[in-house]
Amino acid sequence: MNPQTDLCNKADADESAYYEYICRRAGKQVEYCAEQFENDGSPIATIVKGVKRAMAGEYSRELSTKVFAGQCRLIELGYRQGGPAGYGLRRVLVDERGDIKAELKRGEQKSLQTERVILVPGPDEEVQTVRWIYSRFLKKDRSESEIAAELNERGILTDLGRLWTRATVQQILTNEKYIGNNVYNRRSFKLKRKRVANGPEMWIRSEGAFEAVVQPREFQKVQAVIAARNRRFSDDEMLDRLTRLFQRHGYISGLVIDEAGGMPSSGAYAHRFGSLLRAYSLVGFTPDRDYRYVEINRMLRLFHGDAVERVVGEITRLGGAVDRNPVTDLLTINNEFTASVVVSRCRETRGCSLRWKIRFDTGLAPDITIAIRMDRANEKALDYYLLPQFEMRSKPLGLAEENGLMLDAFRFETLDFLFEMVRRVPVSEVVPW
Numbered sequence: 001m002n003p004q005t006d007l008c009n010k011a012d013a014d015e016s017a018y019y020e021y022i023c024r025r026a027g028k029q030v031e032y033c034a035e036q037f038e039n040d041g042s043p044i045a046t047i048v049k050g051v052k053r054a055m056a057g058e059y060s061r062e063l064s065t066k067v068f069a070g071q072c073r074l075i076e077l078g079y080r081q082g083g084p085a086g087y088g089l090r091r092v093l094v095d096e097r098g099d100i101k102a103e104l105k106r107g108e109q110k111s112l113q114t115e116r117v118i119l120v121p122g123p124d125e126e127v128q129t130v131r132w133i134y135s136r137f138l139k140k141d142r143s144e145s146e147i148a149a150e151l152n153e154r155g156i157l158t159d160l161g162r163l164w165t166r167a168t169v170q171q172i173l174t175n176e177k178y179i180g181n182n183v184y185n186r187r188s189f190k191l192k193r194k195r196v197a198n199g200p201e202m203w204i205r206s207e208g209a210f211e212a213v214v215q216p217r218e219f220q221k222v223q224a225v226i227a228a229r230n231r232r233f234s235d236d237e238m239l240d241r242l243t244r245l246f247q248r249h250g251y252i253s254g255l256v257i258d259e260a261g262g263m264p265s266s267g268a269y270a271h272r273f274g275s276l277l278r279a280y281s282l283v284g285f286t287p288d289r290d291y292r293y294v295e296i297n298r299m300l301r302l303f304h305g306d307a308v309e310r311v312v313g314e315i316t317r318l319g320g321a322v323d324r325n326p327v328t329d330l331l332t333i334n335n336e337f338t339a340s341v342v343v344s345r346c347r348e349t350r351g352c353s354l355r356w357k358i359r360f361d362t363g364l365a366p367d368i369t370i371a372i373r374m375d376r377a378n379e380k381a382l383d384y385y386l387l388p389q390f391e392m393r394s395k396p397l398g399l400a401e402e403n404g405l406m407l408d409a410f411r412f413e414t415l416d417f418l419f420e421m422v423r424r425v426p427v428s429e430v431v432p433w
Helices: 003-008 013-025 043-076 124-138 144-153 166-174 216-229 235-249 254-259 266-273 276-282 292-317 416-424
Strands: 089-094 100-104 116-121 182-184 204-206 322-324 331-333 337-344 354-358 368-374 381-388 397-399
Touching (some): 235 276, 254 292, 292 337, 292 368, 337 354
Antiparallel strands (some): 089 100, 182 204, 322 331, 368 381
């Protein structure tokens, strides 16, 4: 591990000091090979480190501003920045004259500074499938869940080789890249600050940058339907629709809600009223069994798929290579190490304490397990644990709200540590195996 390299990539001096503190508690002395001072704990060394860390942070902030401005300029010129192309599209490499050189496979990046990447329509069968999705949504009034079910019945897989879900269909119906628009800065995550969703006025766009897969007029009709369906309902309106759904079917569940047209999603009901069971009780429906685990498991399965896709997409964007096993979801990163993503449900004890159990994929024997602890409502990630292979065990690992120092050393608020590790240094230099 090179501590100086680590510090130069941190915009937060306190974070740099924290990592050095962890090393010292573990009995590892940090030496600064690029700086002419001895890290002996003396007042002079402490002052120098503070100044150097502040200078490194300011350098990172200035560099971030310059890089972002350069990326925005490339977007406006119609070039693709980061991330996989998506279903029905492909990334191709062009030279400084705009002539196509080659198609880039997943994980491949440009090698010359003068080269650029654009999007083009993919294979005919994928393009036809995208157009079929739009047609089913507009002309047949099919919901995203119904379209996903039809695609799965036909044996069609996503670009990642997975089954279709409501979320993957909705992504195709709402992403402007399918009408040839290049859109950037919809979300910001600068200098490891909180990830925020930016308003449309902050988006950087280039319209008509790529060849369209669907017609813009058809795309706008879809957006109008989705906007009308997703308008914010009052509590009374949501309960009225749920009551009518209950009367029509004689029972209700998360699946029934999601498949019904003109209804807010089951997740919207759980968020608005605290839980689906609470919403059921308000319309007079009492399930003959406790469906909480069924509903939570369904939501966690969707969350797991989205989490794996986010890890793959972010590593690819940073220039890493990821090979994803379509059956086991085991990730082989940079041909150096393997990683498995597991989601740990939050359970509340009778004493109102929170507990988690991390179940390891011991059969896959990954080098790293990315364990995601869910929040109390099991709706979003609370934090992340990067657990190396020597920490794995056949029995689940139990976690409480506060854990020991050894486990805290593997705990992170975001996955940026993993992404930085993939981008900059071999895993063996970061994680003590």
